[in-house]
Amino acid sequence: MKVKVIVRLKKGVLDPQGKAIEKTAVKQGFREFNNFRLGKIIEFQTDETDRKAVLEKAEQLADKFLANTVIENYEVQIEDA
Amino acid sequence: MRFSILVFPGSNCDYDAYHSIRHVLGQDAEFIWHEETDLKNPDCVILPGGFSYGDYLRCGAMASFSPAMERVKSFANDGGLVLGICNGFQVLTETGMLPGALLRNRSLSFICRDVFLKTENTHLPFTNRLDKDRLIRIPIAHAEGNYFCDPETLDELERENRVVFRYCDRKGNVTEEANPNGSLNNIAGITNREGNVLGMMPHPERAMESIVGNTDGMRVFQSLLAQFQKTGAY
Numbered sequence: 001m002k003v004k005v006i007v008r009l010k011k012g013v014l015d016p017q018g019k020a021i022e023k024t025a026v027k028q029g030f031r032e033f034n035n036f037r038l039g040k041i042i043e044f045q046t047d048e049t050d051r052k053a054v055l056e057k058a059e060q061l062a063d064k065f066l067a068n069t070v071i072e073n074y075e076v077q078i079e080d081a
Numbered sequence: 082m083r084f085s086i087l088v089f090p091g092s093n094c095d096y097d098a099y100h101s102i103r104h105v106l107g108q109d110a111e112f113i114w115h116e117e118t119d120l121k122n123p124d125c126v127i128l129p130g131g132f133s134y135g136d137y138l139r140c141g142a143m144a145s146f147s148p149a150m151e152r153v154k155s156f157a158n159d160g161g162l163v164l165g166i167c168n169g170f171q172v173l174t175e176t177g178m179l180p181g182a183l184l185r186n187r188s189l190s191f192i193c194r195d196v197f198l199k200t201e202n203t204h205l206p207f208t209n210r211l212d213k214d215r216l217i218r219i220p221i222a223h224a225e226g227n228y229f230c231d232p233e234t235l236d237e238l239e240r241e242n243r244v245v246f247r248y249c250d251r252k253g254n255v256t257e258e259a260n261p262n263g264s265l266n267n268i269a270g271i272t273n274r275e276g277n278v279l280g281m282m283p284h285p286e287r288a289m290e291s292i293v294g295n296t297d298g299m300r301v302f303q304s305l306l307a308q309f310q311k312t313g314a315y
Contacts, residue, residue, distance in 0.1 A: 013184065013229060014184060014187065014227070014229070014263065016184075016185050016186070016187055016188070016189045016263075017185060017189065020189055065138075065142070065146065066138070068139055068142065068175065068182055070174070070180075070181060070182045070229075070230065070231075071182045071184065071229060
């Protein structure tokens, strides 16, 4: 199984990188896009087969380490390899 | 007084701290490698500046899970003095020993220059030789020093007088222009509720000798020495 953890800055947390990306995107003519936010995707694999158990464990890992829940939210997705 | 300086892969102000303590203050300093579990019986632990683990994932995130940091947590819980400077401050927020987080600077730039600081709380082991009315000038050198926390935490920090240092202009005005990185309420350093753990982005250990043009940082270390002389080992 493949696990994907998506980490995003919480709403209301200033994202200067997102702002810089937006500025450059708009400069290149992509005026229809706004509110850019930069996040992270962390992917990893497991030999475990119990989907529910893997999800639970991955959420623990994300909560404890992969995301800083003071400023970030996370979402765990599981894909069959 | 015995200082233990933690060393993570990527720490780069460990020797600045060592030099300041050993050669300027004439006190004991020991390096503690992050994998060690013996802090060597310090009176104060220093978490130095740098880029622990290359700032991978988030600044200070990896370092906060090292064996030595586990010991630092229990040392602090027992009332031991812990000073986190720059990356050390980031490590302290990542472990939860101090609230909040340090975000990317508002300008996105790495900022390396002197700033003026107002000391808001002079009753701490780290600040008893500082004066509310006398500003100090201390260098900063960081890309992620933008202090952030939720509104409730910010209220609590302000109410409990736990904002220790604030960025200000040369006249002591705490203004938006004097805020180098976008920190909430111009916060440059905070303490825990017990007052034995201090995290600050500016580098007092880089301002300890007249040969470098600035000795204002001495006052932080002199405060620690004064506290130690008063109370003995922590």
